[in-house]
Amino acid sequence: MIQEKGSISIHTENIFPIIKKFLYSDNEIFLRELVSNAVDATQKLKRLSSLGQYGGEVGDLQVAVAFDADKKTITITDNGLGMTAEEIKKYINQIAFSGATEFVEKFKDAKDANEIIGKFGLGFYSAFMVSDNVEINTLSYQEGAEPARWICDGSTTFEITEGTRTTRGTEITLHINAESEEFLDKNKLETILEKYFKFIPVPVKFGTKSESIEDGEDEEGKAKYTSVEVDNIINSGTPVWTKAPADLTDEDYLNFYKELYPYSEDPLFWIHLNVDYPFNLTGVLYFPKLKKDFEIQRNKIKLYSRQVFITDEVKDIVPEFLMMLHGVIDSPDIPLNVSRSFLQADGNVKKINSYITKKVGEKLAELFKKDRKAYETKWEDIGLFVKYGMVSEEKFYDKAKDFALLTNTQKEYFTLDEYRTKVEGAQTDKDGNVIYIYTVDPAKQDAFIQSAHKKDYDVLLMDSPIDSHFVSQLEQKLDKTQLKRVDSGVADKLIDKGEKMEHVLSEDQTKKVKEVFEKAINKPVYQVEIDALSPDEMPVTVTMDEFMRRMKDMAAMGGGMSFYGNMPDSYKVAINGNHKLVTRIANSTDEAEQTQLAKQAFDLALLSQGMLTGASLTEFVNRSVSLI
């Protein structure tokens, strides 16, 4: 008979109060750790059997979790490979960390339980976060092995005695401490188990524990067998990401999506990730229907390690611009239990990050090539993060430039190359720059768009939240290309073709008209100038310079350009020297009439851009009424 008392080999007196104290916030992970160990034990047995190192019956491998509210216990049972007393000493007693001193040093800075548990190999010891006493009762698969039992009360001393198990496997019994009784609850336990173990390869049964005394009853009348009345099997079959894509139908992927996000609309498409060198990674990433709100959809990717849920914090592993994807990533090669800064520096994490970027690029390229029309219909959803990716990642830009689409106000779609070909005829300026004209608000800027169309200019739609960045990015990347907002100048002046236009006003008339308008408008933010525009353009147009507006936009978005943010708005008021109305003002001798016409023409310009509000609008309406 084995009987031994000993001391767990760490040199700091009492490690468990530390674990308890510092890990309290995240204490549900004790269940993740212990059930993972149980699952591992079954998988190890399976491997031994397939390697011919275990000749016995494998049977139906399973893990069971049960609780007893009266006795205040939670038990985790598996029929995996079990342990001998020697193995308990080796694997459980000698806590696998480099030194107690280091531990005590480190725990001070540890932010969460994961950090400590992973770094110091304390998976099993997380049991003490919730227990006064932990008991292992185990029988190894090895021939002739004797059952062994280990008991520890959370101090550094333990006791090993002969065990009572008669069947292969391990039973861990936690005697739940007073602060952790919340875990002695069916719903609570079920919820935790479902969170972590929905997709593992061995059935995890959950139920209420009952003890039965069978023929082998021992002298003290202690139960020899415990059994679990199964209420629920937590996991739901093999998840799609572990299968081969060739064995899966669209329906399989969609069903899995529904399982992950029960109330969501179907995704647009998905990518099956599968790589085993130089790192191990599987998963399925779904592209959700985003429309224009991309903030609310973030943080929906779940990270697994060998099918055990770890976290839905995948920042750093997934590139920032793909954070609104949904789905699952499973990799044993991601250091799960370490701090953020370490993760960022980790080589594998970096490789995984660029692998995902590459895969997403390939998938989009494939969709584009396979069915352009279908791709266009999805563009409203995918365009947002394709642009986001192009703006934030150089490598992705290089890929995406072939499948990124530009949309114009007529809802036609063009690749970057196609668009250049389309507009370079009409929209090249005297220096050989191609000018792309865009609108951020087609309803508000309609007058400008129509003027541009009259000149055979095309107008791009840039109305999503990412577009102001995308516009700058395109301008940087595309050779001899400038982007101008449609209202940044009158249509005749958007593209300087070097043709000198003349207006019909004499020098005196020009001077007079300018004065009339300046007096009528009488606000310093408006700079009046007389331009030679075509007679069928509006008599007055109010514009804001492209550069100035962009700087202000950036400042408004917190782009660090507060200098421009603080500058007052400044607009150009272009008076069309070739318009009949302007000639009439020039020729009039009635000063009141001149002022009234100038005011009316100016207000109409503001009105057509939605810039006329409040008292100015009322004044305009009253003036109009009196005029008619």
Ligand code: ADP
């Ligand atoms: P890790 O799982 O990272 O190795 P743990 O502290 O969780 O660290 O477990 C330590 C070791 O104890 C395991 O590697 C395994 O050898 C052994 N062990 C724990 N639980 C079981 C179990 N249910 N069956 C068999 N061996 C186990």
Ligand code: MG
């Ligand atoms: Mg473990």
